Amino acid sequence: MTDTLDDLMPGSSLGLAHRVRTPSVASESGSPCLILLHGVGANEVHLTDLARQLDPRLTVLVARGPLEMGAARFGWFPVRFTPGGPVIDAAQAERAREALITFIDGLPAAYGIDRRRIWIGGFSQGGIMSASVALTAPERVAGFAVMSGRVLPEIAARMANPASLRHVRAFISHGIHDDKLGIQYARDAQSLVSRLGLRVQYREYSAGHLLTDEMQQDFCGWLAEQISQRGA
Numbered sequence: 747m748t749d750t751l752d753d754l755m756p757g758s759s760l761g762l763a764h765r766v767r768t769p770s771v772a773s774e775s776g777s778p779c780l781i782l783l784h785g786v787g788a789n790e791v792h793l794t795d796l797a798r799q800l801d802p803r804l805t806v807l808v809a810r811g812p813l814e815m816g817a818a819r820f821g822w823f824p825v826r827f828t829p830g831g832p833v834i835d836a837a838q839a840e841r842a843r844e845a846l847i848t849f850i851d852g853l854p855a856a857y858g859i860d861r862r863r864i865w866i867g868g869f870s871q872g873g874i875m876s877a878s879v880a881l882t883a884p885e886r887v888a889g890f891a892v893m894s895g896r897v898l899p900e901i902a903a904r905m906a907n908p909a910s911l912r913h914v915r916a917f918i919s920h921g922i923h924d925d926k927l928g929i930q931y932a933r934d935a936q937s938l939v940s941r942l943g944l945r946v947q948y949r950e951y952s953a954g955h956l957l958t959d960e961m962q963q964d965f966c967g968w969l970a971e972q973i974s975q976r977g978a
Contacts, residue, residue, distance in 0.1 A: 867891025
């Protein structure tokens with residue numbers, strides 16, 4: 747396994763800057779892959795420790811959000827937190843969704859990825875974007891993870907039909923003391939994906955708005971199981 751997570755790869759043809767951890771063993775049929783996405787106002791470095799913990803069969807790509815918000819601070823779309831809930835820039839969220847789809851489409855050629863075994867997941871806004879991609883373009887991914895995030899109501903009109911979503915697997919985790927995105931967002935997300943017919947692993951933790959060790963361990967375990975079920 748080659749750890750090049752200290753090196754930032756420019757967007758080039760993929761469109762998004764990113765860091766890479768290659769798998770321990772090359773596969774002639776292509777590597778299974780996870781795309782990890784950070785939260786708003788953070789950057790991809792915040793997820794490199796998690797990337798190093800993940801199943802060694804994976805190619806892991808930690809992508810940087812396209813929206814520059816300050817020194818070493820990036821995001822996927824602007825958001826304001828109001829008493830009535832988060833208010834987003836829906837147009838920018840849609841551009842970020844499209845950028846991620848373009849990124850995914852370039853992975854087989856760029857990194858020898860098996861397009862049938864691509865997962866996407868992230869923390870907070872990164873989890874939100876993961877759900878947006880998976881629920882609107884399920885042919886691109888085998889599953890997704892939302893850790894301390896939510897599903898945007900703005901994607902409802904673009905959501906795929908339930909029949910095309912049946913193969914997608916979901917991991918949803920959230921802290922019950924989250925004061926940024928309340929626990930109800932996770933419960934609503936679980937309810938939605940269950941109604942759509944997706945198989946979901948759902949976990950709540952005694953935590954706030956952060957990615958805990960327990961949450962990371964549960965995610966790693968879920969993903970390893972998904973890889974095995976997909977024949978990696």
